[in-house]
Amino acid sequence: MDKQITSEFSAAKAEKAFGPKELLIIILGLVVIGVTMSLGFWQLGRAHQKEALNQQMDQREKAHPLQVGQAGIDLGSDVWRRARATGEFASQWTIYLQNRQQDEQTGFWVLTPLKLAGSDRYVMVLRGWIPRNFQAMNLLAPYQTPQGLTTIDGLIAPPPSEWFSFFPEPPGQVIRQNVNLSKYAAFHHIELLPYVLRQSGDLKDGLGRQWPAANTGIGTNYGYAAQWFGMSATGVVLLLYFLYRRLRKARTLGEAPDQAMPRAS
Known part of the structure; x- marks a missing residue:
């Protein structure tokens, strides 16, 4: 009988370790991690696009020169x-x-x-x-x-x-x-x-x-990407620490009644 009471008491304490408030914190943490990581990959994508643009600009500069007034020059496709x-x-x-x-x-x-x-x-x-x-x-x-x-x-x-x-x-x-x-x-x-x-x-x-x-701002994009990934990594560490603390507290609460309550002989 004492063992059954102790088990029910431990389960109740464990459930309280992840109540609505804790679940909300976990969800918000996952959202922050997902958003910051997405922004980091977006900045990386922008940097890669600009690297491709730089290569294209180098190729245009080395190409055979156009004749202004005789060639149909378009600023969008022929810039640089x-x-x-x-x-x-x-x-x-x-x-x-x-x-x-x-x-x-x-x-x-x-x-x-x-x-x-x-x-x-x-x-x-x-x-x-x-x-x-x-x-x-x-x-x-x-x-x-x-x-x-x-x-x-x-x-x-x-x-x-x-x-x-x-x-x-x-x-x-x-x-x-x-x-x-x-x-x-x-x-x-x-x-x-x-x-x-x-x-x-x-x-x-x-x-x-x-x-x-021509400054395409590649370094800026890489810098922003590093910042977003750093924020994402910080979020992961904080969330793992939060889960560890809650699980440890739940285990401590679950073990405490077994030590306090007398055992039946």
């Missing part, structure tokens, strides 16, 4: 593809994008539209970089612009990213923070291609062309 354009610079429409850096120095990006040979269309050429004069911003460093028909080698690039600005800039402003190609073309009444030809090569013309490599 090597290209060549022949025409004349419209130097009177040159603009300077400020606060652009090269070798940790602040300066300007020089952009000049090139009128394509045998065509009324233009392509915006990101020609290079010049340093800023901090005593007089309007005093620009000297550089050379080819006269007459010239051939430009470079890469097909997206338009310069637009930075935040508190004040709108007039379409005809020469030194500016941003440029919108469609608005620029409308202001000058020209047909401008929807991409930029980023000029390459050291031409001894006073312009720097140490362009930064």
Whole structure:
């Protein structure tokens, strides 16, 4: 009789070790582990996609150059593809994008539209970089612009990213923070291609062309993946510790009555 009472008492205590509250904690822990692990694998997938994009960009850069104005160039499929354009610079429409850096120095990006040979269309050429004069911003460093028909080698690039600005800039402003190609073309009444030809090569013309490599953020994705997997591993450890403590407590409660209650002789 005493043994039966002890057994029932132990079972009741063991059941209390995993009551509704404990079960809810276990379920929430599993959800957190599953979500953080899924996010970690998602970040890994993004990193792998960007690695494939980098390889594709390398292949495009090494491919045979396209001819701007003669080849059907699409920014989505041909971005960072090597290209060549022949025409004349419209130097009177040159603009300077400020606060652009090269070798940790602040300066300007020089952009000049090139009128394509045998065509009324233009392509915006990101020609290079010049340093800023901090005593007089309007005093620009000297550089050379080819006269007459010239051939430009470079890469097909997206338009310069637009930075935040508190004040709108007039379409005809020469030194500016941003440029919108469609608005620029409308202001000058020209047909401008929807991409930029980023000029390459050291031409001894006073312009720097140490362009930064395209940053696809692979390291950031791997960093986020490590953080999510770390959170997932922490969740697993905490959940296992919680289960261990509850099971140990249940076993302790189950053994205690056997020691306290007298045995029948």
